[in-house]
Amino acid sequence: MDVTAFFRVEDAPDFGLYSTSHLVAMGLFLLLIAVLFAGRRHIRSSAAAANAIRYGLLGILLLSEIALNLWYVLEGRWDIKDTLPLELCSVSLLLSIVMLLTRNQLLYQILFFAGIGGALQAWLTPSLDFGYPHFRFFQFFIAHGAIILASLYMTWIEQYRPTWKSIAWTMLFLNALALAVGALNYAIGANYMFLRNKPGTSSILDLFGPYPYYLLAEEMIALTMFIVMYGLFFWLPDLRRGAARQPESKRKLTR
Numbered sequence: 001m002d003v004t005a006f007f008r009v010e011d012a013p014d015f016g017l018y019s020t021s022h023l024v025a026m027g028l029f030l031l032l033i034a035v036l037f038a039g040r041r042h043i044r045s046s047a048a049a050a051n052a053i054r055y056g057l058l059g060i061l062l063l064s065e066i067a068l069n070l071w072y073v074l075e076g077r078w079d080i081k082d083t084l085p086l087e088l089c090s091v092s093l094l095l096s097i098v099m100l101l102t103r104n105q106l107l108y109q110i111l112f113f114a115g116i117g118g119a120l121q122a123w124l125t126p127s128l129d130f131g132y133p134h135f136r137f138f139q140f141f142i143a144h145g146a147i148i149l150a151s152l153y154m155t156w157i158e159q160y161r162p163t164w165k166s167i168a169w170t171m172l173f174l175n176a177l178a179l180a181v182g183a184l185n186y187a188i189g190a191n192y193m194f195l196r197n198k199p200g201t202s203s204i205l206d207l208f209g210p211y212p213y214y215l216l217a218e219e220m221i222a223l224t225m226f227i228v229m230y231g232l233f234f235w236l237p238d239l240r241r242g243a244a245r246q247p248e249s250k251r252k253l254t255r
Contacts, residue, residue, distance in 0.1 A: 006135050009075050013131040021132035026123055029145040033152060040156040050157050057150050058100040061093055064143040071135060086181050086192040088118040088174075093143055096150040103158065109166035110173050112151045113226040119144040127199040161234055167226045174222065 005011070016022060036043075036053075043049045065085065072078040085094060092115040099107040122144050130136035154160045182195045191197050198205045198214060208217035 006133065007071060007075065009077065012129075012134050012136075015126065015128045015131040015137065017125070019131070021137070022126070025132075025137075025141040029123075029141065029148070032145065032149065036149065036152060037156060043157050044159070053153055053157065054100055057146055057153060058097055060142065060146045061097050061100075061150065064139055064146065065090075065093060067135075068139055068143070071139075081188055081190040084190075084192065086184070086190075088114065088177070088193055089122050089144060089147060091177065092118055092147050096147050099154065100150055103154075103160075105160065106169070108151065108154050108160045109162040110170050111147075112155065112160075112162050113167060113170040113229060114174060115147050115151050116229065117222060117225045119147040123148075155233070162230065164230065167223070167230060170226060171219075171223060 043053065069078070069083070072083045077083065085091065092111060095107055096111055096115055098104065099111055123141070126140060128136065128140050130140075178193060178195060181192045184190065185192055185195055194205065195215065197211065205214045205218070208214040
């Protein structure tokens with residue numbers, strides 16, 4: 001294997017949306033998510049196992065960001081207009097490191113929705129120019145997978161949970177972040193978070209018209225996704241547990 005080709009920009013393989021490599025990458029991380037969920041009780045019972053996963057995810061996130069920025073510099077691709085960690089997933093990655101390190105409850109409440117939601121959308125419609133087996137292909141899917149796994153770890157192992165109010169906090173955070181990043185975009189002529197233009201690669205935003213209409217659509221998509229996520233992860237399971245307890249309560253009353 002030519003190691004330099006693994007990192008080289010010239011003659012790099014193109015990324016193919018829903019190609020075999022894209023589907024395999026998503027499938028492998030879905031398997032990891034399933035394993036984490038299936039083993040959650042065993043992991044919770046072992047402090048060593050929980051800490052190994054927690055610090056392992058933290059290390060993967062940190063090394064991923066360091067490796068990406070080294071690649072930018074060494075390949076001459078670092079550019080203030082393109083490579084600052086100001087995309088939603090880059091911000092989520094850095095905040096996930098802090099969350100895993102500090103176990104901060106407010107960060108968790110925001111990252112459960114913004115981190116998982118943003119990384120999931122990036123998984124499904126990656127803004128990625130480099131395909132398998134390039135360094136950026138592996139870095140992209142590992143980083144986004146680790147963002148999702150970090151919040152799921154806090155949910156299933158540390159047993160944190162958001163509330164309905166967490167959705168409002170997340171929307172407030174995203175809009176405040178968009179205002180700050182948008183001001184920087186205007187100042188330096190950048191397009192972080194795709195606030196000035198849609199991505200050059202295919203994405204869900206292509207369905208929602210030109211600027212600024214796709215930004216309004218993003219707000220509605222995010223809010224809808226967060227409500228669905230809360231319902232699937234917490235509201236419906238709570239209803240099911242409540243329904244399971246009712247027959248037992250009725251039996252006690254009839255004794």
